[in-house]
Amino acid sequence: MTYHYEFTLAAGIVLAMLCIFAFSRTYLATRRNFSFRCLLAADVITMLFDVISSEMDMRHAEFSLGMLYLVNAVFFLGFIWRSFLNFAFVEALVRERCTGLRLPHHIAFLPVALTTLIVLASYWTGWIFSLDAGSGAYKSGPLYPLIYGNGYLYLILTAGFIVASLRHTVWTRLELVSLIGSCLLIGLGYIVRMHSSPYLVMNAFYTLEMLLIFFAFQNPDLFFSRRMNLFNADAANVCLRELYQGGPFSLLAIAVNDFEENRTLYGGHQTTKGLRLIADFLRQKFPDCYVAYMDEGRFLVLTGEPLDFRQVCHEINERMKLPWHASHVNIYLNVHYAVYRGRPEPGILPHMLDYTASSLRRAEQTNEVVHMGTECFRRMEYEREVRQAIDRAIRDDSIEIYFQPLWGVGEQRMIGAEVLARMNDPVLGFVPPSVFIRTAEQSGTITQLGEQVYEKVCIFAKHHDIKKLGLRRLNVNLSAIQCRDNLMSERLNAITVRHHLTFDIFKFEVTETALVYPDELQGNMDRLIAKGAVFSLDDFGTGYSNLIRVSRSPFKDVKLDMTLVREYFQKKNRLLPSIIGAFKSYGLHVTAEGVETKEMVEELSRLGCDTLQGYYFAKPMPAAEFLQYLAKKNILTR
Template sequence: MNWMLENLNGIALALLPIQAMLVIFYFRRKYPPLRRRDTFGMVIGLGIVLTFLSLASGLTVLYAGSYLSLLFGIRSFFGAQNPERFLEHRTGLFNRRSFEGVMQENFGRRYWLVSFGIYNYADVRELYGAQQMDRCLSQIGSWLRKAFPGVNSYYLRNGIFILQSFQPLDQEAAAHRIQQRFGESWHVGESDRFLDVGCAFLDSSICVSSVHVLMNCISMAHRHLDEKVQKPTEAIQVDGKYVRGLHEERAVKRALERAVENDSVCVFLQPIVDASSQRVVGAEALARLFDDELGYISPGDFIPIAEKDGSISALGRQVFRKTCDFMSRPEIQQLGLDWVNVNLSPVQCMNPHLAEEFIGIQQAYGVPAEKIHLEITEESIINLTTLQEQIARMRAKGFRFVLDDYGSGYSNLMMVRKIPFINIKLDMSFVRAHFQEPNTLLPDTIRAFRELGFSITAEGVETSAMALALDQMDTTYLQGFHYAKPMPMEDFYAFMKSHEEAGEAAEEGADESRETAGKAAAAAEDEASEAEKADEASAEDIPLAASSVC
């Protein structure tokens, strides 16, 4: 018995250093979630107490309790308290898992948050390079820990940081301090890196229903900050309107899912006219959404959601299929419509099966491929190799490509020349800016593209004066409310028929005018001939004396 007790005492003494290391770990490093950390501390303390009690009393049950407490503590150390689970290695800050865990375990308590995000983080990371950007993140993490020592700091990835406190925090002062620091450079190696940030703050007064909703509110706030043309210099407050906006976004998402699933996405067409002849030669197919609960939903609301959740591919296929169906109808073919433009999103362009899908749909409806022009934006040219492969396969089948929204972003003439576009569409903001403050930029751009062999379509044409001026600039096609708003396919057919009839009536009127003019000219000639004969007769009747006098 004494031998067994000595062995148990030896094991207990041998485990004490391990328990001591766990104590040191507990006091030196505090890993969220907070409650798990406190539980971890209680388990370690219990294990040590049981160890000393077992050494003093020699009771086997206390040895067993001490041993089990140690096992639980070690399991917690390598599991719930594992630094790799809660720390972001580049910044040394707590990660997204930590933030969500802390907020989840303390949901219902008062809290104060300050969030800031690096503007255009993906572009900045590509510009500076991954390695240098990681070094910037490391410096930001070190600065946050020093600048806000009593506040938990988190890095949620994608350039977004959060300061979190369960004690009152002067959020505006914290945001101001952050913006001041980012007004200076971050020194990396031998170079300085400048980063712009947008700040937002919120607290428990917004009364969100879950941590998931809270995370969505933060994401939405930074998405809105990124979308602003003029970056705000002051922090924005995330309040109830963001929560309402989030609920509205979810409602739109559900409506989009229903429309895609039920094949009820509407396709509207907007006419495109020849600038010189003013004849409707083409149209642009545009997705529209009508929901029984929400009514009309703007494309500006559902397109970004479709791109974010991946449903844009199914949406785009539906629009393309319905456009091909429209173009395959005999009555539409008789209208003499040259082509219809269909938009492709950047997400669609990343689909390696895009060419096969669209070619299959086009062939199923028997529509000549040259009747379908595919519009892509400059954003789609990011992955140039994949895009070129897609375009090559589709051009081989007869499809043609148009660059959409030129002038709305970082337009690059050299990049444009790498894709075999047949037409460049000038963004309406670019066109309207010229007519608000005229300069040479728009005419020079049109002339440069025309010299390169591109045809030009100007969007946003609202008046006859704009149409005339753009025609004089040698613009090929015009599109805008001056001619017509986007309309359902049935209305577009009626619109085309009315234009066709008006054209025929104009031609008939011109023929009648020419016929009337011909008859008038013939009558005038007859009158002139009669007058000449009368003059000759009068001359013959003049007396010889009078003639001699003359």
Template sequence: MVWNVYFEIAALMISVVLMLSDLWKKHLPFRSWNYFAWLLSLQIICCIFDIISCGMAIRPARYSIRIHYLINIIYYISYIMEIWSFAIFTIAMTGKSKSIRRTTWFVIALPYLVSFISVLITPFTHMFFYIDSEGVYHRGWAYYYTWLTFLAFYILLPLAYAWFYKVHMAPYRMMYTIGFWALSLTGMLLQGFIFTDVLLEGIFNTAAILIIYLNIQNPSQFTDADTGLYNQWALGEVIDEKLEYGDPIDISVIGIENFPVLESIYGRRKLMRVLHSIADEITEQVKGVNLFYMHRGRFALLFNKNTNHKQIEHAIRRRFEMPWGEEDGKVTFKIHITHLDEDVPKMSIREIFDSLEEGLRNAEMKDNEVTEIISAQRIEEIRDGIKVEHAVSKAIRERRIRVAFQPIYSTKKERIISVEALARLVDDELGIIEPDVFIPIAEKNGTIGFIGSQVFEQVCSFIRERDMEDLGVRFIEVNLSPIQCKSGELVSDLFNLMDRYEIDPRQINFEITESAMTDGKILNEMMNKIIQRGSTFSLDDYGTGYSNLVELLDLPFKIVKIDKSLVWSYFNGTSDVLPDIIKTFSIRGYEIVAEGVETHNMAEKLRDMGCDYLQGFYFSKALPADQLVSYVYNNRRLRIMEEMRL
């Protein structure tokens, strides 16, 4: 039988070009990249021996039967190994091959081993094929059964595995995985059942490999265009695989000081040329390291096993003492280095990147030539912060942010006349999470607006469901974060909630900290819009920021709340400015709230200084809504009983 080999020759030529291109480009230390190189090699071997065997079939009598068997056995073994490599490559792309137990691997490999052995013994059994006395090739008695079982197993298994772990694969990878298996299967079916005299499997397999190369293994998506190095995405992929397989991670980050300023001075184009030369020199001179360009003048060095990072860091420091660039435009950089040792336990990419970012900031603040070492304790703290962040996101998603109300005492009326609404978070795993912990995290990741919205809605619900006049509560104080104050939709969102719950805006007093005053004009406009509806504003936590007093006086605050740190520093004798601060604001018509009141003596002295309101544990901690109502009524009853005794 004579086969048409033109498609197979084309497949061989394309595969060789892909191999040369793959060898020329840099490789990331991915297991899947190693599998791909092996897969491409097997495809070339398959094409070569398929073409040779077909050429021998034209004049079979010229060659001995042993040669016929040898060439065909090599072809079938390489083809079996290629399909096996396809399957392993697919499993490796999920990043979850580490989770497969040894017994499961044995089951996965069993059809491959059976087929491999069957091909080797086929000269005696004629299972796959046989060569007659004239040297003519014939398919064996078990060819279709064995081949279809083998192919079905190694096509369905990796696809099922990829589908099961699809959440761990990028959507485009899943799509291309299905695509290259569909192409490969199409080639098998066409050659096996329709065009039996045309070699189509090779060209279809090559097309499938081309899909992998261009869309999955393509190094350009992992490469930084300016420096030619692999980028932060590539670094994340490498670290993710190392974490999955339990491989050691020994990494340093080099940061160029004041990089944005240098960009504005020298221009981005020139600076990027210099960075490219830095990348080339470090790559050429430093061995045992994978170099990545992260962003904003930061390089990551991922050290191979048994590489001395201290020597490399020292050499890089010495090199950066000299200028970089061409003679007509040399640039000198000051660098800082942080290092995360392989012995420090690591659990996620996020904690690694966060710790490196923080380590570099610390190195810049210390401003010395000592590498900032990231400790296991700091990694644990960052890990705890990530857990809190997840808990916050979960609570927001499930609307589990709760509100507690802390009473505020009027020194003139001698009773509770307002309360402050405070966010509270209880997580199923972490338990009670203090506001001092989760509020800064929510402000950092931008979820504080969602927390503020849920808190304000619960405040509106509280006001609608209770008789505020009977409680004797004039208004409820609600905190607005600096992030919320920058939102152009804040005013409409607040008004919509007040309208929905049909509450009087005069029953709301909003609190804003000094840190929200970065743009006084925008803040002033926002405050005046809300004041026009009847609500008022307090300056919260005065004394913790660095605002100019003139700027404060320009904003329409009604109340100034003095932070507990100022109150405590006065009563423990470390500062005596508190009376002057109270006097300064009082003579300008502001009402004064002192926070952090914990004793009767503090309450008496603060009242004598001129504070209008007092807030702190001396009166009450923050209480859930029902407990607050009971507290207010009990407080009123006790006061009436005291008046009756008098």
């Protein structure tokens, strides 16, 4: 028989390139990557000995019987082990995503082990193949179909694992197409090989399958941050799953303090250089650990070994006292930490990186090392449930609006109301605004939430004439995240026009945080002011604003945070009169929050506040109760 190598030669070139790329790049030391490299090695051996054994069988008279048996046996061993390793790779991949989904090792290994023994025994039995003692001619044995049976068995197991995983995890479209495509390719390859013996085509099908696997799962660039020369967040997720399989692990999370401010101070280019120097430092300090960069100045160190967190954090802090030299610039950075040692519950693992990010935010606020544990996970699990509640509220349009009246000092009556969002979730019940608003900002859903609130405010104003209620304007809160959106004003305008309203009945409150992005905020403010809206700076005294910065922005009103107001009456802070006087000198109206007593009303009125808000007048209330409240106060005009 004459064999044809055209397909094998083409596949061999592609396989060689895959090997060079796979074995020369930095890889995670995970079971999945080890299986893939073994699969590559098995394919190389199988392809090489497929050609060698075929060529030697055609010229069997030139070789000894022992040599012919050896090369044919190696080919068959490579053939059956390649099927097993292909299954092992998919099993390892699925186990990364589905912790509890696995096949006992002895069951998975048994078929290939038995087939291996049968192949090796063929030297004496001729079960798989035999060689004529006189001529050395090759002949298939009675159990030769077992070779294909072994392949089909592992192909069925592979497909079964993929189908089972669909109940436990979500694959991307590329991943799912690659997994299904790889099974179809191998199945087709077996069929073609059985009916085209002279053509060595099976290697080509396996090479195509590994190309699919490589592009979907094994490309090192999927798990590597070239900018920092470290593993990325996707790699960290894989590492966590791998370490979890082995028992307790250590996690050290490190984040740069005030990352955005540092980037503004030093510039993006110089900050990146400083982060690279930190990355190099961490890689050298933890040579036996996984070190990953999580973006926005956050690093992660993972290892299965215990870490002395106190000592490690101390050493890193000592290094942080020194500057990071980058292109003639000394960059000074400080960091905060979140740490963990143990083996979390299976339900915690998929969210471990999110919980770590939340812990780092808390560490920056408290200036303490956050030790993640059961209580911490419980709190962050609640935050995750809140995110789900927000998604439900947005989907069902179930956010409620409440109104808290605003007392006009000069008018001695209610002249407006602040509209506040409230969430009553069917699963969690009442969720405090401080919780769900902060969570919505962190999860990126605050824009949708804010627009739904504004829509409800417009519906209220459409059915109840604000002027006839004796009110000048309704105050609507805008998140700092919303203010960064250049299209915010257009969307708010579209909602207003849809309900046949004008902006002259609205006052938009923005917090000091929005001033960090002056260009976007200014553009949105200018467009809405041109249509009749006015703006108020909310919660002054809790951020980084100063009088000059506020005076240069087109605010008509400044609302003093209740903390600043209460500290004045508790005699902890006597700056309030000066602050009010300064704002009044700039022609700004001043609103005081947190008014709870008659004494506070009289004193704040004396100091020059124009508007007062607080429980002394009324708590936030739903629309129907708010209308009754106004009627009771005789504010409605007849």
